[in-house]
Amino acid sequence: MQTFDAHPFDPPDGVPTLRREVRDFIAREAPKSDAASRANCWAVCDADFSKAMGKAGYIGMTWPVEYGGHARHPLHRYVVLEELLAAGAPVGMHWIADRQSGPLLLRYGTEEQRRTHLPSIAAGETYVCIGMSEPGAGSDLASIRTQGVRDGDGWRISGQKVWTTNAHNAQLMIALVRTVEGSQRNEGLTQFLIPLDTPGVTVRPIIDLVGGHDFNEVFLDDVHVPDSARVGPEGNGWKQVTAELSLERSGPERYLSSYAALVELIRFAGPDPEPVLAVLIGRLTAELWTLRQMSQSTAAKLAAGEDPALEAAIVKDLGNSFEQELPRAIQAALDGAEDLSAATDLTRVLALLLQVSPSFSLRGGTREILRGIIARGLGLR
Amino acid sequence: MSETRTLLTDTADRLFTDLAAHPDAPFAEVWPSIAEAGFESLLLGEDEGGFGGDWGDLFAVARLAGSHALAAPVGEAAVAAWALTRAGLTPAEGLATIAPAVDGCVENGRFTGSLKATPWGGAAQTVVATHAGSLLRLQTTDCRIESGHSPVGEPRDTLTFEGAVAEAAPSDIDLLACGAFLRTAQIAGALDAALAASIAYANERVQFGKPISKFQTVQQTLAIFAIEAAAVNSAGQAAARAADAGVADFEFAAAKLRANIAAGQGAALAHQVHGAIGFTQEHPLHRLTRRLAGWRSEFGSDRFWAQRLGRRVAGLGPDGLWPELARRSDAA
Ligand SMILES: Cc1cc2nc3c(=O)[nH]c(=O)nc-3n(C[C@H](O)[C@H](O)[C@H](O)COP(=O)(O)OP(=O)(O)OC[C@H]3O[C@@H](n4cnc5c(N)ncnc54)[C@H](O)[C@@H]3O)c2cc1C
Numbered sequence: 001m002q003t004f005d006a007h008p009f010d011p012p013d014g015v016p017t018l019r020r021e022v023r024d025f026i027a028r029e030a031p032k033s034d035a036a037s038r039a040n041c042w043a044v045c046d047a048d049f050s051k052a053m054g055k056a057g058y059i060g061m062t063w064p065v066e067y068g069g070h071a072r073h074p075l076h077r078y079v080v081l082e083e084l085l086a087a088g089a090p091v092g093m094h095w096i097a098d099r100q101s102g103p104l105l106l107r108y109g110t111e112e113q114r115r116t117h118l119p120s121i122a123a124g125e126t127y128v129c130i131g132m133s134e135p136g137a138g139s140d141l142a143s144i145r146t147q148g149v150r151d152g153d154g155w156r157i158s159g160q161k162v163w164t165t166n167a168h169n170a171q172l173m174i175a176l177v178r179t180v181e182g183s184q185r186n187e188g189l190t191q192f193l194i195p196l197d198t199p200g201v202t203v204r205p206i207i208d209l210v211g212g213h214d215f216n217e218v219f220l221d222d223v224h225v226p227d228s229a230r231v232g233p234e235g236n237g238w239k240q241v242t243a244e245l246s247l248e249r250s251g252p253e254r255y256l257s258s259y260a261a262l263v264e265l266i267r268f269a270g271p272d273p274e275p276v277l278a279v280l281i282g283r284l285t286a287e288l289w290t291l292r293q294m295s296q297s298t299a300a301k302l303a304a305g306e307d308p309a310l311e312a313a314i315v316k317d318l319g320n321s322f323e324q325e326l327p328r329a330i331q332a333a334l335d336g337a338e339d340l341s342a343a344t345d346l347t348r349v350l351a352l353l354l355q356v357s358p359s360f361s362l363r364g365g366t367r368e369i370l371r372g373i374i375a376r377g378l379g380l381r
Numbered sequence: 382m383s384e385t386r387t388l389l390t391d392t393a394d395r396l397f398t399d400l401a402a403h404p405d406a407p408f409a410e411v412w413p414s415i416a417e418a419g420f421e422s423l424l425l426g427e428d429e430g431g432f433g434g435d436w437g438d439l440f441a442v443a444r445l446a447g448s449h450a451l452a453a454p455v456g457e458a459a460v461a462a463w464a465l466t467r468a469g470l471t472p473a474e475g476l477a478t479i480a481p482a483v484d485g486c487v488e489n490g491r492f493t494g495s496l497k498a499t500p501w502g503g504a505a506q507t508v509v510a511t512h513a514g515s516l517l518r519l520q521t522t523d524c525r526i527e528s529g530h531s532p533v534g535e536p537r538d539t540l541t542f543e544g545a546v547a548e549a550a551p552s553d554i555d556l557l558a559c560g561a562f563l564r565t566a567q568i569a570g571a572l573d574a575a576l577a578a579s580i581a582y583a584n585e586r587v588q589f590g591k592p593i594s595k596f597q598t599v600q601q602t603l604a605i606f607a608i609e610a611a612a613v614n615s616a617g618q619a620a621a622r623a624a625d626a627g628v629a630d631f632e633f634a635a636a637k638l639r640a641n642i643a644a645g646q647g648a649a650l651a652h653q654v655h656g657a658i659g660f661t662q663e664h665p666l667h668r669l670t671r672r673l674a675g676w677r678s679e680f681g682s683d684r685f686w687a688q689r690l691g692r693r694v695a696g697l698g699p700d701g702l703w704p705e706l707a708r709r710s711d712a713a
Contacts, residue, residue: 001577004611006618015711086703259703267699273691279684282691286638289631289706290612293619296710311611318608374607375600378580 004311007304009296011075018076022083025056030089035345036352038088039260042253043214045169046090054124059098063106068119074303078296082252088260093169097121099251100244101128101174108232108240113193117172131161131175131218132241139369142186146220148177154226157192160219167203167216171196176237189237192229210355248364250298250312255291255319257360258326258353264346265330280333287322295319310377317370320361327353386438392418393442397449404452404668408504411453412476420455424463436624440566440617447570450668452535454478454501456563460556461509468516468550475506479556481680483512485542492519492547495539502538503528509556516552519545531675533668558630560680561637565617568640568676571669572610575651578666579603582655599654606650609643616640626713638686641677648673
């Protein structure tokens with residue numbers, strides 16, 4: 001038994017040039033920001049930056065050219081993403097659409113859906129949110145109750161979605177809906193592409209613990225959509241969301257959310273750090289380096305057409321634990337004089353991450369659920 | 382490399398499985414079968430009478446040695462032979478090993494000092510050591526041997542020399558880092574083996590009317606274990622790839638540090654899942670976990686590698702770490 005058989009990350013030639021291009025792009029286009037706003041940057045929204053990324057060809061990179069994509073290799077896309085995240089660029093506005101909604105439409109959408117939406121997603125102009133969770137359905141996603149009923153050649157959808165990231169900025173929501181009344185668990189579920197300006201849709205903000213507005217609740221009150229809004233076959237929703245979630249799990253965003261704090265620690269420690277800080281920087285570097293190998297290997301497997309669901313769950317869980325431990329470990333190593341009220345870059349980024357990092361092991365599947373997936377992969381359930 | 386690697390790992394797996402069936406066999410009986418299989422010359426080119434293997438092959442073999450709790454310096458002998466050849470020194474006579482730490486000095490081609498905790502130092506004929514930018518080749522016939530042992534009882538001997546003839550050649554080979562790489566591979570193998578044993582045991586042991594693997598807490602414990610084992614396996618393979626592409630000092634340091642962290646946690650989790658039976662001499666689990674305990678401090682502790690890596694990263698400055706990580710992997 002070998003728990004992790006590494007797949008070489010071998011993108012086609014041109015990676016150093018590509019990195020240089022992306023770094024130049026970031027230097028030119030990313031707003032000058034402080035360390036705290038570089039943290040968790042894939043939750044930071046900036047429409048102008050997303051449009052600039054679209055112009056530069058960094059959204060929908062792997063999609064076919066006929067849908068506004070750039071037919072690039074998936075590992076070139078990976079390189080672009082890790083550069084953006086390491087630099088703390090504000091990529092939140094288009095992140096979900098680029099990562100999962102676009103690929104979902106490419107795989108299961110109709111020709112009309114692709115032609116209508118993919119080019120403007122790739123341009124950084126159309127944003128999408130995910131309507132999966134509901135008040136009664138968190139980890140137990142199969143217990144969703146939002147109901148869709150046939151109405152002539154269309155559907156009427158009623159229910160409530162919650163924790164919907166970016167619903168207040170997005171034009172579209174991809175919602176998971178129960179289309180067979182009384183169906184059990186993961187049967188009878190279907191995905192729909194719902195424009196958020198459809199009558200009957202109400203988006204209400206949910207303010208997070210630091211006062212930020214990232215997620216929302218979305219009420220669907222007898223919302224009428226044509227059958228052309230359906231994504232994939234009726235009843236295929238569970239299979240589709242599971243595929244979507246595995247795209248969600250092993251990317252570089254699962255271990256780089258707190259990277260900005262490591263950068264500030266290195267700045268604070270200086271070129272000749274005291275032993276405690278040198279040891280801490282060394283340990284965090286070793287963990288970061290290892291996670292990068294694991295995430296890249298998983299990306300390479302995905303690119304080779306394999307389904308590394310177990311590896312993806314491992315990367316997400318280990319990555320999230322690292323992102324959460326990083327600010328705690330730095331806090332523990334600081335001198336008493338550096339309390340969190342100090343107005344330095346390091347303390348600001350730490351204070352933010354210490355407050356928001358609990359969400360890292362909730363979003364995209366909780367720690368406990370991921371470990372359950374790993375246990376299944378080990379043959380324990 | 383992968384076709385010959387399969388051949389190599391099949392041979393190693395078969396041989397190490399046989400040897401693991403007699404864990405108390407004397408070393409003098411164990412070593413000849415390993416030497417005969419040619420693992421010592423794994424890293425030597427085919428023109429040098431070797432297998433022409435790379436660091437990925439060495440990782441695979443040392444990992445298997447770890448997973449079978451093999452009590453023999455397979456990796457040490459391969460690294461010693463490679464280092465001697467690279468530095469242009471006389472090939473080893475008999476068993477060769479590497480010294481993790483050298484305390485002493487060379488004057489007029491003679492070495493006075495000691496080599497501490499040398500794996501199978503007393504059993505070896507040739508010892509290779511890194512000292513002040515040189516590689517030293519010493520013969521154990523010229524030294525006093527003070528035997529020492531790792532927790533599981535493997536020899537870690539201190540060899541003391543007084544004016545002994547030392548062949549030396551300038552070299553940038555860092556045997557401490559090479560040894561760290563070997564221990565990373567062994568830890569990767571031992572963690573995977575201890576995990577497999579823990580999973581098998583959890584599926585078989587019944588308490589409260591069901592296999593303990595059906596308890597969610599046990600499942601979550603084993604998931605954490607698998608994550609740690611995966612991290613070391615991934616780190617070790619990446620370090621091997623870096624060494625095959627060029628200088629891998631950064632990667633060897635990071636991988637051993639990550640392995641050290643996992644070794645401590647993995648051994649503890651394996652014992653927790655096994656309950657009291659795993660705490661007996663009769664049950665084979667301790668052959669893995671006691672080795673893990675020793676390997677963690679050998680060829681560089683957590684603190685040693687963390688400090689070395691941390692200073693290096695600090696020297697790169699706040700905006701230097703990411704480009705360095707990217708540059709190193711792009712070159713691999
Ligand atoms: C920042 C953020 C952004 C999000 N964005 C979106 C979004 O855009 N779209 C969307 O649809 N959802 C989104 N979510 C919701 C997210 O998917 C859910 O929070 C997550 O699935 C967990 O559901 P829950 O919060 O209801 O917790 P619960 O499921 O109620 O879990 C509470 C606790 O119980 C544990 N638990 C539950 N079931 C089990 C079990 N079987 N075994 C062991 N432990 C269990 C959980 O692990 C957790 O620790 C977001 C969440 C966050 C925090």
